Amino acid sequence: MTFEEAINSIKELNIETMQKAQKRLDNLTKPLGSLGRLEEIVKQLAGITGELFPCVKNKKIVIMCADNGVVEEGVSSCPKSVTSSVTQNFLKGFTGVNVLSRHSRADIVVVDVGVDDDIDCPGVINRKIRKGTWNIMKGPAMTRNEAIKAIETGIEIVGKLKEKGVNLLGTGEMGVGNTTTSSAVASVLIGNDIGEMVGKGAGLTQKGLINKIEIIKNAIDINKPNPSDPIDVLAKVGGFDIAALTGCFLGAAAYRLPVMIDGFISATAALAAIKIKPECRNYILPSHGSAEPGNKKIMEALDMSPMLLLEMRLGEGSGAALAFHIIDAAVAAYNEMGTFGDAKIEQYKPLE
Template sequence: MRLIEETIESIKPAYEDVIKEAWLRIDSLTKPLGSLGELEEIAAKMAGITGKIHNKIDKKSVVIMCADNGVCDEGVSNCPQDFTVTITNNLTRGITGVCTLARFANSDITVVDVGVKGEFNNPKIIDKKVAYGTKNIVKEAAMTREEAIQAIEAGIEIVDKLAKEGYNLLGTGEVGIGNTTTSSAVLSALSGLSADAVVGKGSGLTEEQFQNKKEVVQRAIDVNKPNKEDVIDVLSKVGGFDIAGLCGCFLGAAKNRIPIVIDGIISSAAALCAYRLNNYAKDFMFPSHLSAEPGVVYIAKELGVNPMLNLRMRLGEGSGCPLAFNIIESALYTMDNMATLEEATIDGSCLVDIREK
């Protein structure tokens, strides 16, 4: 618990003065004011994170938390639970969706076993296993409070290590059959929204299976009665080790002042948990894409972020992060390499501000 407390206490907000300086440069570039839209917002936000107007990404990685969920016993997924072990191993072979996209974006991946129901003899998988999967949340709490803390701290430790190794852009991903159910339960508990409002079809459920999934989430809330004012209580009762680990990643990134990208519903739920623990954590978050899961819209609204892309993706694994990496680096490169109005000998008086007031 000490690492969590120290991390939360150490998180400071964005450098607002540097953001203002960044906007002065952005608005001096040879373009109509606001005409590069979100690219300008990204460049300014990055300045607030690092304290520098000019920023360059040196090393990047998608951190993938892998864990199993006891709620799979309730038929909430079309995939058998042992897929988690298989996919986790396949991440290290470089053959999954996120691996392919990360390779294209010149990004590394960091694979973490935080609670998979199985053993690995694979040096490419970081062992942070808390337990062999969670309990079935419709019958009891997913984990103990101490286990939730251990999983959060595992995420913080991973990011601390990556920060020391020189990584200055991170993404968040996960692998775990059943984790759209646990993330929906976490969101429902924290927001007070009904299961009907936040539960999506996940891995392509039939209508009958979809209805069952919503009922499972509601039963989990009713049985465990998580305290919405206590994030760790919510995670321990209806969450998953992967969500808790990713929550730690978001907290660790904010502590180390490293930008971190949100992927789909599972990492969105983790981002919301981190935000509830320290509101300044959102200053370091960048959303990647608009997931097909309905809960993402609520979380994005609370965090005050707008997904960069809408590609109808619902793969998970952190697959949206490499795409966002490319956009972030494009924004930084553009802002550093465009000429100013003065350098281009253009009279800026004719360039109208088209940004929303």
């Protein structure tokens, strides 16, 4: 499915199924609305899938991995080589997202869309656009065509997972320097001051943080991304990982799959996807409130509330893996609770 085909395939939620789901929720043995956001989650899943009893047993977390040329400006405390190392470590099973996804009964899908290394690792899907983006302090991160290619990679990966019966997606990433590119993209798309968006990422000092803010400001001044053209923003100050995740969100909406935001980088991609196609928002679920300050600004801009507030900033899809437990609980309560008829209890009625 091409970028244009995906955009044209995104439709509104199935309102009829959502109404039926609400009727069932109101007939379960509990006070009306007493499961709070769990009820909203179930209704959203019903609207996305068109199924009165949604299934979320086949879960995958797609991790887009890429390097960023801006790292040469000293915006990260980690060397660029960490991107390649962690990308390969995902397949060894001992990273943070590996552990958390195992406990939520989810598998990870690792995709190389721009790691600056020749990765020969069974299990890593090779969709390398190029070995890292260009330095945004010297010009655009990528061409517009490369940005679209990265987006279409995300759409392609989601389509293949849909064919395999996946029914719940999480999003994750790995790329040294990607909190810098995410801050740049998000600040342009939202219109916020850079200082409100930028955090310490993987552990910068205060001096490093000040440098990071200046680098982002200068990169935006140099490249002049168009706030009303999300693809232009991604191409000029983004990264291959962000663009590919943008494709994941668009692809999930096109294929009618619920998809979960992870942290700041993932939220930036969701923001870009929604700016491209506003209806995409209906298919997206937030997971946790990242400790990165820009994440809160994105959640506010999208009018979303995270399910979990744990001060995490790991990335990788770790927050999505944790929030999968909440989704499982919501679906289990909805599917397995008895009705008032089962319990021979008079149904609750709304107070007038």
